[in-house]
Amino acid sequence: MFVLKNAWSALTHHLWRTICIVVVAALIASASLFGLAARQANDTAHGTAYNSQQVSAVIRPTAATMATRNGADPSWTKHYLSWNDYTTYATAVQTAQLQFTYSFTESLPVRQNASFTAIPGSAKPDPNATGGEFTLRSFYTKDAAAANDLGTYKLIAGKQLNYTGQDKTGVLISQQAATRNKLTVGSELKVGDPSNASKSYTFKVLGIYAYTGDAPKGYGSDAKLAKDNRENAIYTSYYAFGSNGFESTTAKNWSVPDLNIMFQLSGVSDYNKFVKIVKAAKLRPTHTVSSPSLEAYHEKIAPLVALHTKTELLLNIVWIAGAVLLLALAALTMRNRRGEISTALIVGATKPRIGWQLMLELLLPTLLGLAIGMLAGGFGTKPLGAALLNGSGLSNGTIAMNAGIIWKVLGLGLCASLALGIIASLRALLLRTDTLFEPCEEVAR
Numbered sequence: 055m056f057v058l059k060n061a062w063s064a065l066t067h068h069l070w071r072t073i074c075i076v077v078v079a080a081l082i083a084s085a086s087l088f089g090l091a092a093r094q095a096n097d098t099a100h101g102t103a104y105n106s107q108q109v110s111a112v113i114r115p116t117a118a119t120m121a122t123r124n125g126a127d128p129s130w131t132k133h134y135l136s137w138n139d140y141t142t143y144a145t146a147v148q149t150a151q152l153q154f155t156y157s158f159t160e161s162l163p164v165r166q167n168a169s170f171t172a173i174p175g176s177a178k179p180d181p182n183a184t185g186g187e188f189t190l191r192s193f194y195t196k197d198a199a200a201a202n203d204l205g206t207y208k209l210i211a212g213k214q215l216n217y218t219g220q221d222k223t224g225v226l227i228s229q230q231a232a233t234r235n236k237l238t239v240g241s242e243l244k245v246g247d248p249s250n251a252s253k254s255y256t257f258k259v260l261g262i263y264a265y266t267g268d269a270p271k272g273y274g275s276d277a278k279l280a281k282d283n284r285e286n287a288i289y290t291s292y293y294a295f296g297s298n299g300f301e302s303t304t305a306k307n308w309s310v311p312d313l314n315i316m317f318q319l320s321g322v323s324d325y326n327k328f329v330k331i332v333k334a335a336k337l338r339p340t341h342t343v344s345s346p347s348l349e350a351y352h353e354k355i356a357p358l359v360a361l362h363t364k365t366e367l368l369l370n371i372v373w374i375a376g377a378v379l380l381l382a383l384a385a386l387t388m389r390n391r392r393g394e395i396s397t398a399l400i401v402g403a404t405k406p407r408i409g410w411q412l413m414l415e416l417l418l419p420t421l422l423g424l425a426i427g428m429l430a431g432g433f434g435t436k437p438l439g440a441a442l443l444n445g446s447g448l449s450n451g452t453i454a455m456n457a458g459i460i461w462k463v464l465g466l467g468l469c470a471s472l473a474l475g476i477i478a479s480l481r482a483l484l485l486r487t488d489t490l491f492e493p494c495e496e497v498a499r
Contacts, residue, residue, distance in 0.1 A: 071383060071386060071387065072419045074379075074383055075380065075383050075416070075419035075420055075423060076419045076420075076422050076423040076426065077423065078376055078379050078380055078383070078423065079376075079380070079419070079420045079421075079422075079423025079424050079426075079427060079467070079471070080423040080424070080426040080427035080430065081372065081376065081423075081427065082372055082373070082376040082423075082427065082467075083423065083424050083426075083427025083428050083430075083431060083463060083467055084427040084428075084430040084431035084434065085368060085369065085372040085427075085431070086369065086372070086373075086427075086431070086463045086466070086467075087427070087428070087431030087432060087435055087455065087459060087460070087463050088365065088431055088434070088435045088438060088439070088453075089365040089366070089368060089369035089372075090369075090459045090462065090463065091435045091439065091453050091454060091455055091456075091459055092358075092361055092362050092365040092439065092453050093362060093365070093366065093369075094456075094459065095358060095362070095439075095452050095453045095454075096358055096359060096362035099355045099358055099359075099452075100355075104322060104351070105321060105322050105323070106321060107321070107322070107347070107351065108318060108319065108320060108321070108347070109318075109319045109320075109321060109322055109324070109325040109345050109347050109348055110201055110316050110317065110318055110319075110345055110346050110347040111316070111317040111318075111319060111325055111328050111329070111343055111344070111345050112314060112315070112316050112317070112343070112344060112345070112346060113135060113140075113143065113315070113332065113337070113341050113342070113343055114314070114341060114342065114344060115133055115340055115341055115342075116340060116341060116342045119133060119340040119341070125184055125278070125279045125281065125282060126177075126179045126183040126184050126279065127183070128183070128185065128306075128307035128308050129307075131307060131308065131310040131312070133340060134310055134311075134312050134313060135313060135314075135315075135338075135341070136303075136313065137303075137313065139338075140313070140315050142335055142336075143331075143332045143335050143337070144156075144317075146331050146332065146334070146335035147317075147328060147331050147332070150327070150331050152319075152324055152327055152328060152331065153319075153320065153324075154317045154318060154319050154324075154328070155317075155318045156315055156316060156317050156318065157193075157194045157195040157197045157198040157201075157315075157316050157318070158194045158198060158292075158313060158314060158315040158316060159191055159192060159193055159194070159198050159202070159313075159314050159316075160191070160192050160292065160295055160300070160301065160311040160312065160313050160314075161189055161190065161191040161192070161311065161312045161314075162185065162189070162190055162248055162300060162308060162309065162310070162311050162312060163184060163185030163186035163187075163188065163189055163190075163248045163281045163308050164185075164186045164188045164189070164190045164245035164246060164247070164248060164255070164288070165181050165185075165186035165187065165188070165245060165246030165247070165248065165251060166181075166186065166187040166188060166245070166246070166280075167244055167245070167246060167254065169235070169243070169244065170235050170237075170243040170244060170245065171187070171234065171235060172187035172188050172231070172280040172281070172283070172286040173230055173231065173234060173280060173283055173285050173286055174187075174280050175277045175278050175279045175280040175281075175282065175283060176276075176277070176278050177278045177279060178280075179279070181246075181251070182251070184279055184280075184281055184308070185248035185249070185281070185307070185308025185309075186245070186246060186248050186281060186308070187279075187280035187281055187286060188245055188280075188281060188286045188287070188288055189281045189282075189286060189287050189288065190245065190288045190290065190295070190300070191204075191287055191288065191289055191290070192289075192290050192291060192292045192294065192295030192296075192300075193215065193217065193289065193290075193291065193292065194217065194292045195217050196214075196217055197316070197318070198316060199215070199289070201316050201346055201347075203270070203314075203346065204265075204269070204270065204273060204284040204287055205265045205266070205267050205268075205269060205270070205284060206265070206266050206267060207263040207264060207265045207266060208263065208264060208266055209226070209261045209262070209263055210229060210262055210263065210264050211238070211239050211261060211262040212226075212239035212259065212260055212261030212262055213260060213261050214226075214260075214261060215260065215261075215289065215290065215291045216291060217291050217292070217293075219291075219293070220293055220297075221260075221291060221293065221294060222293070222294050222297040222298065223256065223257045223258045223294060224257070224258055224260035224290065224291065224294060225243075225257040225258065225259060225260060225288050225289060225290045225294070226259075226260060226261045226262065226263050226288070226289040226290070227243070227259055227262060227263070227288055227289075228262070228263060228264065228265075228284075228285040228286070228287065229262055229263065229264045230285040231285060231286060231288075232259070232262045237259055237262075238259065238262075239259055239260070239261060239262065240258065240259060241258070241259045242256055242257070242258055242259075243256070243257055243258075243259065244256050244257075245257070245288070247309070248307070248308040248309050249305075249306070249307055249308060249309040255298050257288070257290070257294075263289070265284065269284055270284075295311075316346075322348070325345055325348070328343070329343045357442075357443050358443060358452060358453075361439075361442055361443065361453075377470075380420070380470075380474060381474075381477075384416055384474050384477055387415055387416060413475035413476065414475070416471075416474045416475050416477075417471055417472070417474070417475040420467075420470070420471040420474055420475075421468075421471055424464075424467040424468070424471060427467075428460070428463065428464060428467075431455075431463070432455050432460060435453060435454065435455045436453065436454045436455065438453075439452060439453025439454070440452075440453075
């Protein structure tokens with residue numbers, strides 16, 4: 055009790071130093087909890103969460119090929135993959151006993167008319183060269199619609215497409231196209247054939263949609279050709295597309311449908327195998343295999359990766375600076391204590407007892423700081439992580455506390471506190487008794 059009383063007296067006598075130790079210890083503990091939680095979230099995002107997701111795979115023209123695209127050149131359709139091409143790749147994948155499911159879209163340009171006009175692009179070429187001002191795109195399933203490379207959309211009026219029924223005329227049009235042409239749900243519209251201006255097709259507005267995100271470069275208001283502006287996309291079911299004669303193996307020029315099959319694989323490992331198999335099956339050099347779902351996943355976790363990079367730097371700074379500050383404060387605590395220690399020894403106190411007092415002078419404030427930091431970090435990590443990742447699409451629980459992190463920081467904190475205490479006690483334990491009656495340096499000066 056005497057030792058504890060002396061230690062407490064010393065702490066209150068040098069209150070500013072005691073507060074500094076508490077604050078530094080608390081900052082180290084709370085920052086460690088948040089930093090390690092961010093590290094674990096990043097490891098999970100690149101580990102189990104990454105490897106366990108279902109992966110979509112598509113075969114599309116390379117960036118170099120797309121750089122040469124000319125939407126006013128009907129011969130561009132030579133770059134489209136046919137059902138025969140996809141059959142070759144799918145057969146190779148099946149032969150390798152790799153399981154997959156699939157869905158697809160088919161698209162082609164269609165012409166505007168006096169009653170249904172497209173939002174114009176910056177260039178206005180002859181529709182005989184472009185095939186038309188609108189793009190008619192069919193979806194085989196709901197999954198194909200969800201993976202739409204023009205962007206995800208939501209219905210703001212009407213109802214969704216029926217992918218299993220036999221509706222030959224139902225389409226979805228954009229809100230901008232509907233406003234421009236004064237169309238509502240139930241209105242009829244006509245579009246012209248891409249290769250035959252005298253031939254037209256009648257559809258019925260089943261619903262009106264609006265995109266939920268920004269347009270890909272060159273496919274929004276910056277589109278050069280009207281048919282490339284995604285607001286001019288007309289969405290329909292595969293049944294309606296085929297029933298109107300757009301699914302043709304003998305079509306030429308812009309009447310050739312642009313077929314895009316999306317393969318669904320059970321994981322990243324299967325996706326990597328899929329890529330190798332398709333390349334080995336003589337994939338065209340103008341095309342490459344990519345994964346929209348993995349690209350979307352990496353885009354989604356990009357804010358977490360950036361935050362993890364910053365917190366790793368913060369952790370290093372906090373740990374190094376914190377250790378230096380605590381050691382400096384410990385040295386300051388032990389500074390000019392020789393006279394006090396000598397006096398205590400002369401009046402009968404033992405070295406272990408004095409060492410225990412000096413240890414408590416550092417142990418008590420560091421443990422208090424550790425406790426405060428643990429509470430602050432434990433309760434603050436999740437809301438702080440949610441605030442820093444706000445708007446990134448990540449859930450609020452992405453950076454969260456768990457027992458493993460808490461015990462790790464608590465264990466390291468206790469070890470560090472004990473180490474500081476031991477360092478402080480050495481000031482008394484290593485004092486040579488044969489120098490007790492020598493004048494202290496501060497007195498000698």
